[in-house]
Amino acid sequence: MQPETAGVISLSPLGRATDLYHLVLAAPQIAKETGPGQFVMVRCTDEQALDPLLLRPLNVFRFHPAEGRIEIIFRVVGRGTAWLAERRPGDYLSLLGPLGRGFSSLEKYRRILLFAGGTGMPALFSLVEQETKTDSSLSSSVGKSIMGSSAGESTGSPMGNTMDGPNREFTLFYGARTKDELVFLDLWQAAGVTVHPATDDGSAGFHGTVTGAAARFLPGEFDFYCACGPRPMLRTVQEMMAKYGIPGELCLEEAMACGIGACLGCVCETVHGYRRVCSDGPVFPAEEVKFS
Amino acid sequence: MQPETAGVISLSPLGRATDLYHLVLAAPQIAKETGPGQFVMVRCTDEQALDPLLLRPLNVFRFHPAEGRIEIIFRVVGRGTAWLAERRPGDYLSLLGPLGRGFSSLEKYRRILLFAGGTGMPALFSLVEQETKTDSSLSSSVGKSIMGSSAGESTGSPMGNTMDGPNREFTLFYGARTKDELVFLDLWQAAGVTVHPATDDGSAGFHGTVTGAAARFLPGEFDFYCACGPRPMLRTVQEMMAKYGIPGELCLEEAMACGIGACLGCVCETVHGYRRVCSDGPVFPAEEVKFS
Amino acid sequence: MTAALSLETKVGRVTLKNPVLVASGTFGFAREYEKLFPVSALGGVMVTGVTLEPRAGNPPPRLVETPAGLLNSIGLQNPGVHWFIKEELPRLRDLGTEIIVNISGFSLEEYGRLAEILDREPGLAALEVNISCPNVKKGGMTFGVHPESAAAVTRLVRQGTSLPVWVKLSPNVTDIVEIAQAVVDAGADALSLINTLSGIAIDPDKRRPVLGNVFGGLSGPAVKPVALRMIWQVYQEVPVPLVGMGGITNYRDALEFIMAGATAVAVGTGLFLDPLSPLKIIEGLQGFLAKHQEETITNLIGAAHNREESIDEEKRE
Amino acid sequence: MTAALSLETKVGRVTLKNPVLVASGTFGFAREYEKLFPVSALGGVMVTGVTLEPRAGNPPPRLVETPAGLLNSIGLQNPGVHWFIKEELPRLRDLGTEIIVNISGFSLEEYGRLAEILDREPGLAALEVNISCPNVKKGGMTFGVHPESAAAVTRLVRQGTSLPVWVKLSPNVTDIVEIAQAVVDAGADALSLINTLSGIAIDPDKRRPVLGNVFGGLSGPAVKPVALRMIWQVYQEVPVPLVGMGGITNYRDALEFIMAGATAVAVGTGLFLDPLSPLKIIEGLQGFLAKHQEETITNLIGAAHNREESIDEEKRE
Numbered sequence A, B: 001m002q003p004e005t006a007g008v009i010s011l012s013p014l015g016r017a018t019d020l021y022h023l024v025l026a027a028p029q030i031a032k033e034t035g036p037g038q039f040v041m042v043r044c045t046d047e048q049a050l051d052p053l054l055l056r057p058l059n060v061f062r063f064h065p066a067e068g069r070i071e072i073i074f075r076v077v078g079r080g081t082a083w084l085a086e087r088r089p090g091d092y093l094s095l096l097g098p099l100g101r102g103f104s105s106l107e108k109y110r111r112i113l114l115f116a117g118g119t120g121m122p123a124l125f126s127l128v129e130q131e132t133k134t135d136s137s138l139s140s141s142v143g144k145s146i147m148g149s150s151a152g153e154s155t156g157s158p159m160g161n162t163m164d165g166p167n168r169e170f171t172l173f174y175g176a177r178t179k180d181e182l183v184f185l186d187l188w189q190a191a192g193v194t195v196h197p198a199t200d201d202g203s204a205g206f207h208g209t210v211t212g213a214a215a216r217f218l219p220g221e222f223d224f225y226c227a228c229g230p231r232p233m234l235r236t237v238q239e240m241m242a243k244y245g246i247p248g249e250l251c252l253e254e255a256m257a258c259g260i261g262a263c264l265g266c267v268c269e270t271v272h273g274y275r276r277v278c279s280d281g282p283v284f285p286a287e288e289v290k291f292s
Numbered sequence C, D: 001m002t003a004a005l006s007l008e009t010k011v012g013r014v015t016l017k018n019p020v021l022v023a024s025g026t027f028g029f030a031r032e033y034e035k036l037f038p039v040s041a042l043g044g045v046m047v048t049g050v051t052l053e054p055r056a057g058n059p060p061p062r063l064v065e066t067p068a069g070l071l072n073s074i075g076l077q078n079p080g081v082h083w084f085i086k087e088e089l090p091r092l093r094d095l096g097t098e099i100i101v102n103i104s105g106f107s108l109e110e111y112g113r114l115a116e117i118l119d120r121e122p123g124l125a126a127l128e129v130n131i132s133c134p135n136v137k138k139g140g141m142t143f144g145v146h147p148e149s150a151a152a153v154t155r156l157v158r159q160g161t162s163l164p165v166w167v168k169l170s171p172n173v174t175d176i177v178e179i180a181q182a183v184v185d186a187g188a189d190a191l192s193l194i195n196t197l198s199g200i201a202i203d204p205d206k207r208r209p210v211l212g213n214v215f216g217g218l219s220g221p222a223v224k225p226v227a228l229r230m231i232w233q234v235y236q237e238v239p240v241p242l243v244g245m246g247g248i249t250n251y252r253d254a255l256e257f258i259m260a261g262a263t264a265v266a267v268g269t270g271l272f273l274d275p276l277s278p279l280k281i282i283e284g285l286q287g288f289l290a291k292h293q294e295e296t297i298t299n300l301i302g303a304a305h306n307r308e309e310s311i312d313e314e315k316r317e
């Protein structure tokens, strides 16, 4: 964890109808240290400007320690991300990272359920890529945005990925507002993950929420789950999985100031009392998180 | 006077060692209405950002009503101008203008002295270009920055410009920190103005201030003067010219908020009491201005 | 949408066609902005502070930009109430919007006189009483920072006029509710808040304060959280219409004020960022009503106090 | 340059190697920032507010960004003074910088007890008394907003310890000088100012306050003009060392505070923009001394009050 000035290698909008962007950064130190589910804080303001004031937390989508690069997917939702979307290759960004406690190792589990909502996807992908890591050929899609490849159908090898030894099986329920926002499905497929898309508008996959999409596959034979997405989704996932007795981890979001655990500003409620999302999390054991 | 969204046609640094920039904007409405010595207010902030908060006043260096363009020369001194210096062709800027009461007509005068200090030059050039206006061939240097052409010597036709009828004669004392900051001398020469440069470091022309440079030519046979530059320079010019009984006009600067005369924030002291620099000025009869 | 959306709002007896005013001191006497947009589109104009005698104002520099804020020390430069009535008011009356005259005094008597003088003038919607002025007779203590002096000013103005009296509160106080209650008890029909926060800036190169007057008033987006807090507190404790101001630059800011309890809002410093911002805010409010199928803006006044009515988190899932 | 430049400064009895501290509540107990830079480079660390009993703090959300500012409602989450002494203090003592412990109480007695408990601990430079806490026994009125209660807290802490007592003032008051004078009369060795301004934010989509606690404290660049004004006023009236804070993000901000009258400064919210900013500020101050051939930073304290010494406009011509 340290401040690092990162060079913008590429920044591309993800498709026509989305406000999603794919950012590739040269940040050797951070790339070397990042683990799945960790994030960085990014200053989204001109050098001397004081508004917006705070750094923005963004999950690391992919990290490439050998190449010294990290990738981020972000949605433009306000002033900071709008500023970020206007950077160009060759620009520099002030980063702080890698931050937070990411996902636990999945070693012990065989059949793993993943729930991704919108920009919750990147954190989960970093996990899967780590857990299925093979040769570095995968990382060749850096800076290339490929989307929607057969987004209408569940895809992937039905028995889970094969690169990960015979035993590991990932099933992803990936929800978005609309088909165009289901991004990088090819990467998920290449990682051998069975993907079940869901869209709010029914333009691809299940017409409805990721939990709706998952319902018909449950309880199934799942050992563990990981979820990242908007709070209401996480709450529903937590309830549903608790009902089936499947343990898991949730990756949370909360407004942040310091990003490193000093200010106590980003707490969430847990069974152990308030915990800092930035440093005790953002990933927490699902059963510990209390949604009020 | 109105808000206008202006397109950046070109933005070029003026030379190696300076922090001066030359900005050409498509702003048809403003170009049509601008007179010499008027200025525009420019928003120097990303769309949704609130810092820096206020628009920045910048003089119009040249205006081309037929082409719908205006030109500006500015120095990077802080956050707003630093932001401005990073714009690129095709970007848009929010402008308000043209603003202020510019220079009076020089019709009545034959031998005119000009004093320009640093970024006070643009306002005076707009005056001279207007007063010597010929065919539009002059405006062909738009976007081209030519500097330092024989900056070491006084230049121009000794008897003043010829394009302006036989009678008008302009003598410019143009001061800057260093040779590289004496910009667009070619344009002045093309306008038939006799230019006496002065630099703080002696790298070109007179080694010292513009008033120092002017002293040996005074009182001379001058009818009128116009001056634009830093406050201490204006004060010295005012004193010196009062001594010789030569009337003139001063173009002032003051921090501004509204830029149109509503907030009473930009006043300067005059013999008539406080006057608004943005709307009663920025150009005032020299004898009315009181420097405290 | 069937019913017409209504932005109409009532500040006590004063009906405004929409809740967006412009703040005193930032709009002059409307002469300048009139050239930029149709002032009749505004809910109202709060004209620059008028005093009994003409005032030259403070020595320059009078302005300094601060982070997301503006410090000003205009010092109430104005031509005096008699000139105002003769030279400015006739034109203002014809603008097609409500005219609220901001008055400032340097003694209790001056406030009373101003109220009486303006009471005779037709075409005014209300007097806005700026109590952030120093009481020259009492060692320069600002009227607005103590409940007694704030109430005394209000009482005199109330006696001097039958016009609606809006008292404009200073935020430089320990307990805004106490002051609000005191001036309402003394007869205020409505409250405007907030005036500027007292602040300074230093020029480290020159080693001296930037403003000629040393002290200035802080306005703009920087002060918005403080302004909202005061609106919130007063709304909870004092039943009187509030006109909210302090850092409003867009319709979402305006909604924050309205939901915190403001019946109307005013744009001041926001004009300097974008002279057309009041019009854009009016449009934005209209759009918000349409989107949320609210028929009138008045339904939203104080909405944030009502926890049951708050809209739950985006219901995605 | 012949003589070595000195950033050393003295806050009463406490000598700081340089005038740049970090503000209470923004630096935790130095555990986290310690991983980012050598904390020993700082003039001192003001640790997070400690209370007698452990406190869970306020419900989230606790943070909301505002224009050039930050609203927080942490609610003094901390493990209590006993845990602090056992688990945090030993490490803090070894950091190689001055440790100032910020204490908060919810009754007069709690302040007194905290002072006594900490008095026994070696290795502390001073106690910083946060008087912006509600007095639970007196209906939740904040101690710091009235001279009597502010003085009462100070007196008890003064009696309880022989450590230097720095009282941290709340800016949410009508007359900061009155409070400053009262706590100095009650025995304060130095004053810290300012704590946060009370503010709120509304989420217009959800129609409710953003913060779980509704009210928060505003910090960051937005408040700088107010902080500077209070430093300026107190410096003029009350002869006591001042530690200035409120929106400092770079060395020029620090100079503004020093020239307004601060003997030392603290960086709080500025850490969140750039965790290394305190180090950069120290460097910047050094550079400024060198450039202006000043031998010591202490020469600049209050320099802006001295009109004769102010540097005249750039003398170009």
Ligand SMILES: Cc1cc2nc3c(=O)[nH]c(=O)nc-3n(C[C@H](O)[C@H](O)[C@H](O)COP(=O)(O)OP(=O)(O)OC[C@H]3O[C@@H](n4cnc5c(N)ncnc54)[C@H](O)[C@@H]3O)c2cc1C
Binding pocket: A039, A052, A056, A057, A058, A059, A060, A073, A074, A075, A076, A077, A078, A079, A080, A081, A082, A119, A122, A123, A252, A253, A254, A255, A256, A282, D065
């Ligand atoms: C640990 C963590 C990881 C994240 N990873 C990603 C990611 O990989 N990709 C991505 O697109 N987004 C991610 N986010 C969310 C991202 O931080 C916010 O979208 C961003 O800060 C918004 O900044 P803005 O200036 O554009 O919006 P603002 O103008 O600040 O706000 C716009 C809207 O976004 C909300 N918002 C502001 N800050 C946050 C925040 N920290 N968390 C959630 N909502 C916020 C506001 O309430 C408001 O409704 C992550 C957040 C956290 C805490």
Ligand SMILES: Cc1cc2nc3c(=O)[nH]c(=O)nc-3n(C[C@H](O)[C@H](O)[C@H](O)COP(=O)(O)OP(=O)(O)OC[C@H]3O[C@@H](n4cnc5c(N)ncnc54)[C@H](O)[C@@H]3O)c2cc1C
Binding pocket: B039, B052, B056, B057, B058, B059, B060, B073, B074, B075, B076, B077, B078, B079, B080, B081, B082, B119, B122, B123, B252, B253, B254, B255, B256, B282, C065
């Ligand atoms: C009528 C008018 C016409 C002008 N024309 C030109 C021009 O043609 N070219 C040009 O380069 N500059 C011109 N200026 C000056 C220009 O407006 C300032 O340099 C600019 O506003 C600085 O903005 P900033 O954000 O970069 O600096 P800031 O960060 O705001 O300040 C940096 C420094 O500049 C000073 N400054 C800030 N605002 C002003 C101001 N309005 N006037 C003078 N000094 C200021 C500050 O005190 C500070 O020392 C003009 C000013 C006025 C009033």
Ligand SMILES: Cc1cc2nc3c(=O)[nH]c(=O)nc-3n(C[C@H](O)[C@H](O)[C@H](O)COP(=O)(O)O)c2cc1C
Binding pocket: B263, B265, C023, C024, C025, C026, C048, C049, C050, C070, C072, C074, C076, C102, C130, C168, C194, C195, C196, C218, C219, C220, C221, C223, C245, C246, C247, C248, C266, C267, C268, C269, C270
């Ligand atoms: C330049 C300027 C002049 C002002 N003059 C007055 C005034 O004459 N009378 C008054 O009551 N308030 C005056 N104010 C305060 C504003 O009316 C308003 O209360 C304050 O600026 C907060 O709103 P804002 O942040 O939208 O500007 C003035 C503010 C500014 C910026």
Ligand SMILES: Cc1cc2nc3c(=O)[nH]c(=O)nc-3n(C[C@H](O)[C@H](O)[C@H](O)COP(=O)(O)O)c2cc1C
Binding pocket: A263, A265, D023, D024, D025, D026, D048, D049, D050, D070, D072, D074, D076, D102, D130, D168, D194, D195, D196, D218, D219, D220, D221, D223, D245, D246, D247, D248, D266, D267, D268, D269, D270
């Ligand atoms: C997240 C946060 C927590 C704070 N906690 C405390 C605290 O525990 N005790 C205290 O006296 N001040 C506390 N403060 C106030 C700061 O110490 C400081 O006075 C204030 O933030 C102004 O400085 P700044 O603008 O540099 O942050 C806190 C401020 C912030 C932002």
Ligand code: FES
Binding pocket: A255, A256, A257, A258, A259, A260, A261, A262, A263, A264, A265, A266, A267, A276, A277, A278, A279
């Ligand atoms: S953001 Fe500061 S503790 Fe998490």
Ligand code: FES
Binding pocket: B255, B256, B257, B258, B259, B260, B261, B262, B263, B264, B265, B266, B267, B276, B277, B278, B279
């Ligand atoms: S800037 Fe407002 S009157 Fe000149």
